[in-house]
Amino acid sequence: MIKNHKLIEKSILQQVAIVLLIIIAxxxxxxxxxxxxxxxxxxxxxxxxxxxxxxxxxxEWGRLLIEQQTFGATAQIGSRAVTQLRMYSPPATQTVVISTK
Structure with missing residues (x-):
């Protein structure tokens, strides 16, 4: 009987230990x-x-590209005006200043 009782206690302790390990896991x-x-x-x-x-x-990169194209277009417009349209800035002798008073 004592052996069976000790075996049962040992079995219960093993089951409790297993349950505790499962809970911890x-x-x-x-x-x-x-x-x-x-x-x-x-x-x-x-x-x-x-x-x-x-x-x-x-x-911001898109805005910078637009700005770059704008500045590039200004120079291109100026060079085309001189080469294709033969436009030029008149000398001071041909410039007339009009005053509105």
Whole structure:
């Protein structure tokens, strides 16, 4: 009887130990899931900030390209006026200043 009683106690202790190990494993797994979700959200927020910055930089790049084309067109218009239309700035002797008083 004593042997059976000790075997039953040992069996119960083993079962309790197994249940405790399972509970610890489940809790550890839950904490790791929470940590992964936190890290994902943190990284995703950083990704969104970088994408917004990329969009802002692309918009600025577009504005700079338009500005560059505008300045390039001004020089091109001046050179075409001289070469194709034979336009020139008149000398001071041919310039008349009109005053409106």
């Amino acid at each position: 489940i809790m550890g797994s839950a904490f790791m899931v929470v940590n992964q979700v936190f890290n994902y959200r943190h990284d995703y927020r950083g990704y969104n900030n970088l994408m917004k910055e990329k969009d802002d930089l692309n918009a």
